[in-house]
Amino acid sequence: MVENRPFRDFMAYLTLVVGVIVVAFPVYLAIMASTFDAATIINGNMPLIPGDQAAENYSRTLFYGGKAAREPVMGMMINSMIMAMGIALGKILISILSAYAVVYFKFPFRKTAFWVIFITLMLPVEVRIYPTYKIVADLGLLDTYTGLVLPLIASATGTLLFRQFFMTIPDELLEASKIDGAGAFRFFKDTLLPLSMTTIAALFVIQFIYGWNQYLWPLLITTKSSMQTIVIGIKKMITTTDALTEWQIAMTTAVLAMVPPVLVVIFMQRLFVKGLVETEK
Amino acid sequence: MAGVTLDTVRKIYAGNVEAVKGVSLDVEDGSFCVLVGPSGCGKSTLLRMIAGLETISGGDIRIGDRVVNQVEPADRDIAMVFQNYALYPHMSVYDNMAYGLRNRKTPKDEIEKRVKEAARILAIEPFLDRKPRALSGGQRQRVAMGRAIVRKPQVFLFDEPLSNLDAKLRVQMRVEIKRLQKALGVTSIYVTHDQVEAMTLSDKLVVMSGGQIEQVGSPAEVYRRPETRFVATFIGSPPMNILPGKVEGPGRVSVGGQTIAVTDMREGLAPGSAIEVGLRPEDVQAGGAAGSSSLGMDVDFVEELGATQLFHGKVAGTDFVVQASTGQIPAETRKLTLSIDPANVHLFDPQTTKRLGRF
Numbered sequence: 001m002v003e004n005r006p007f008r009d010f011m012a013y014l015t016l017v018v019g020v021i022v023v024a025f026p027v028y029l030a031i032m033a034s035t036f037d038a039a040t041i042i043n044g045n046m047p048l049i050p051g052d053q054a055a056e057n058y059s060r061t062l063f064y065g066g067k068a069a070r071e072p073v074m075g076m077m078i079n080s081m082i083m084a085m086g087i088a089l090g091k092i093l094i095s096i097l098s099a100y101a102v103v104y105f106k107f108p109f110r111k112t113a114f115w116v117i118f119i120t121l122m123l124p125v126e127v128r129i130y131p132t133y134k135i136v137a138d139l140g141l142l143d144t145y146t147g148l149v150l151p152l153i154a155s156a157t158g159t160l161l162f163r164q165f166f167m168t169i170p171d172e173l174l175e176a177s178k179i180d181g182a183g184a185f186r187f188f189k190d191t192l193l194p195l196s197m198t199t200i201a202a203l204f205v206i207q208f209i210y211g212w213n214q215y216l217w218p219l220l221i222t223t224k225s226s227m228q229t230i231v232i233g234i235k236k237m238i239t240t241t242d243a244l245t246e247w248q249i250a251m252t253t254a255v256l257a258m259v260p261p262v263l264v265v266i267f268m269q270r271l272f273v274k275g276l277v278e279t280e281k
Numbered sequence: 282m283a284g285v286t287l288d289t290v291r292k293i294y295a296g297n298v299e300a301v302k303g304v305s306l307d308v309e310d311g312s313f314c315v316l317v318g319p320s321g322c323g324k325s326t327l328l329r330m331i332a333g334l335e336t337i338s339g340g341d342i343r344i345g346d347r348v349v350n351q352v353e354p355a356d357r358d359i360a361m362v363f364q365n366y367a368l369y370p371h372m373s374v375y376d377n378m379a380y381g382l383r384n385r386k387t388p389k390d391e392i393e394k395r396v397k398e399a400a401r402i403l404a405i406e407p408f409l410d411r412k413p414r415a416l417s418g419g420q421r422q423r424v425a426m427g428r429a430i431v432r433k434p435q436v437f438l439f440d441e442p443l444s445n446l447d448a449k450l451r452v453q454m455r456v457e458i459k460r461l462q463k464a465l466g467v468t469s470i471y472v473t474h475d476q477v478e479a480m481t482l483s484d485k486l487v488v489m490s491g492g493q494i495e496q497v498g499s500p501a502e503v504y505r506r507p508e509t510r511f512v513a514t515f516i517g518s519p520p521m522n523i524l525p526g527k528v529e530g531p532g533r534v535s536v537g538g539q540t541i542a543v544t545d546m547r548e549g550l551a552p553g554s555a556i557e558v559g560l561r562p563e564d565v566q567a568g569g570a571a572g573s574s575s576l577g578m579d580v581d582f583v584e585e586l587g588a589t590q591l592f593h594g595k596v597a598g599t600d601f602v603v604q605a606s607t608g609q610i611p612a613e614t615r616k617l618t619l620s621i622d623p624a625n626v627h628l629f630d631p632q633t634t635k636r637l638g639r640f
Binding site: 170172173175176178179180181182186190191194195 | 365381
């Protein structure tokens, strides 16, 4: 900055710091809570420095069921991981293929097909939840991973994102491929896919978190506790009716639930930046 | 290697827009044919039809003896250089050149041999491992040419390959393309809107306008004896001056009451009928004394080009440009006498715009 205005700078930083504290404090509190025993949390005088129960809490949460006969959180994390990965990868696969079809192939009702996909953007899962549930139930997919993942895969957002990206790729690249003897599939595999890597990474991050945080759908179609996802797990831990809520376990689970999305963001961000730096048009 | 023959080729787009209106053309084996014309004249469409990137609405295209109307681009044995190079951005220079060969299941050592050879010819050996984005415009252009060369095709197709380069590099690459084409002896069809490129590169110059061929010939023929007014004003820089005139008699026309003699004039033109008189700025002798075949010109301003000067003004009320060597005529001159060599006068029919020369 050319201008030097210390007061303005100070105010700007102050606002930032206050904002960060407001956002980060509950997270910090959750992390701290996961290091104490139940009694310390419940009596309301929990200190703000880490306690000594961390190892105990985390191993108990991850691997043993509790008094309320809950599942070990490790199993929930595996379920959530399978669901989030399935949704993210499935969405990418489906939307990149449909965008490829809509952009690069001329077939009757191509425009119609695109608009139909586009219109589904306006229908969130909740709106079509009853028919979806009915179909999944009739197919016998309740309490299965397929049932968890499949109905959430179709993605208008992803198709739209890939379509917009494909339209920025010059036609000459397709023509050069044709002259170089590459057919439709080879053009997709050798040229389009490598060029789409950054878009894929972006979509993966968004959809992984979307899948990980799913609540309503898994709540509806999973009844077995072995199929529970971690988000449902947390909810069930908090609303126990016949026993005291084990807050230290709930907080530990919350912290654990944050780890995979954070890792995905951190890891993918590097790929993001790399892709952004390398892309040149 | 093979020549390319077009037989009344048409292209009609949806909505009945006729982009190419029945073009017939013979490109001999090993020759360098340049299609030139203003934008929208159908030259690129024609090239893309030869490449197989556009369907053919009518007529036949033959490469060698084979009609290729229904043949896929990859199977036509052609290679194309695009205006924006169309290099695969995620592949190294080596892979860019090797890609087409790999798709054709060429043996690995053969691919390596050909790519190395092409890189040597084009002087891009140091860049083989780089990605296209790390190259300059001229180097990318060479890689695009390399991709065409390694295929050893029967025909090279160039779609305005130099228009993305700066002026100096364009001249340099133009010379290189010409040299390369002569060395390889591959039939080449080259599309451009730049008439200087067209003149310098071609063995056979094809001037197009409005989806039709206006004239085909050697560059010298097209320049010396343009068949239509369009060709006359399109080829040559600055463009030919066209003045309205009248037929006076055999070998004589008048422009604004001043008579000039003409060598190449059709017989039997009715005296008094309107005619268009074409004079190239460089063919007119400025600053002489008024003679039997001369025109008077009012000068408005002068453009300096270094070695030459362009005098802009009016002859008989029509805009006129004369080129003269610098220093030959004082720049402040306001009245010029132009002496006209009868051999340098081009006559055109005002209605059909066709040349009215001897057959």
